[in-house]
Amino acid sequence: MWPLLVYGAIVLSLVAIILGLSYVLGQHHNERATGEPYEGGILSAGTARMRFSSQFYLVAMLFVIFDVETIFILSWAIAFRELGWYGYIGVLVFIGLLAIVLVYEWRNGALDFGPDGKKILAAYKKMSHKPSS
Numbered sequence: 491m492w493p494l495l496v497y498g499a500i501v502l503s504l505v506a507i508i509l510g511l512s513y514v515l516g517q518h519h520n521e522r523a524t525g526e527p528y529e530g531g532i533l534s535a536g537t538a539r540m541r542f543s544s545q546f547y548l549v550a551m552l553f554v555i556f557d558v559e560t561i562f563i564l565s566w567a568i569a570f571r572e573l574g575w576y577g578y579i580g581v582l583v584f585i586g587l588l589a590i591v592l593v594y595e596w597r598n599g600a601l602d603f604g605p606d607g608k609k610i611l612a613a614y615k616k617m618s619h620k621p622s623s
Contacts, residue, residue, distance in 0.1 A: 548600050559588055 566573065566581045573580075595601060 545600075545602075552595065552600060555591075556588075559584075 562584065563581065566577060570577065
């Protein structure tokens with residue numbers, strides 16, 4: 491029990507020493523942007539409570555889903571030899587289901603980030619056919 495207490499005392503003393511040194515040796519200034527978040531030099535405008543479209547959250551969820559999928563496939567690749575054919579078939583089913591989900595999300599428009607390409611081409615053609623004056 492006492493080694494744990496000694497370790498805790500060493501950690502707490504190191505933290506106190508580091509905080510004390512940073513306070514004593516650090517710069518003490520009070521400029522205009524010091525109170526601003528991150529002292530970035532850019533004055534904040536408006537509130538941080540702005541609304542995001544639901545598309546943003548859908549993309550975030552897709553990122554999390556496919557990020558977790560990467561972890562599963564990587565762990566399968568590490569244990570490839572031990573899993574054998576059953577593991578291979580299992581990961582093929584897993585990747586197949588992910589492909590089906592990706593196609594489903596694509597068809598529902600979850601991956602449409604900007605304006606439709608056909609609308610952009612139509613607007614460009616409309617602009618290019620204007621008579622120059």
